[in-house]
Amino acid sequence: MQTLTTVAKAATGESSDLFASLGIDWKMLLFQIIAFAMLLWILNKYVFPVIVKSIDEREKKITEGRRLAEEAAEKASSAQEEIAKMMKRAQKDAATIISDAKETANKIAEESDKKNKERAERIIAGAHADIAREVASAKKDLYNEMLDLVTLATEKVAGKEVTKSIDEKTIASAIEKAKQ
Helix, strand or coil, rough: HHHHHHHHHHHHHCCHHHHHHHHHHHHHHHHHHHHHHHHHHHHHHHHHHHHHHHHHHHHHHHHHHHHHHHHHHHHHHHHHHHHHHHHHHHHHHHHHHHHHHHHHHHHHHHHHHHHHHHHHHHHHHHHHHHHHHHHHHHHHHHHHHHHHHHHHHHHHHHCCCCHHHHHHHHHHHHHHHHCC
């Protein structure tokens, strides 16, 4: 109720009493408004620009950090893809190298087998030639020994020494009989 009376008095023109009735000293209110305006002006002039600048710089750093993080994530992703491609390429290269090595090893083994077979054939051919020479030499030795035996036998049977012409005739006839 008292507030209604105060409002009524204010409406009738007693404004100075209105402030007094509310317990407000208008001089002090004016001083506080001026002090607040000065504080607001000082804050706007010196404090707020520094704070806003600091906040803007911080926001720029955060934005730059996010951008760099996204770029790093993209680079990491592309690096992973590149690594995967390189691994596949390396595996293909390794498989190619291994298959080439196997082919080369097979070729070398085939060439070695071929050389060994040729060497064995040469050794066998040489052995056959040696055997043929040995057989020919043995036949010749046997022939000469047989001639000596025939000559000895003829000398004993005839009782006289055989001359070269008789020896040749006798030997030839003995050989002919031996062949038949």
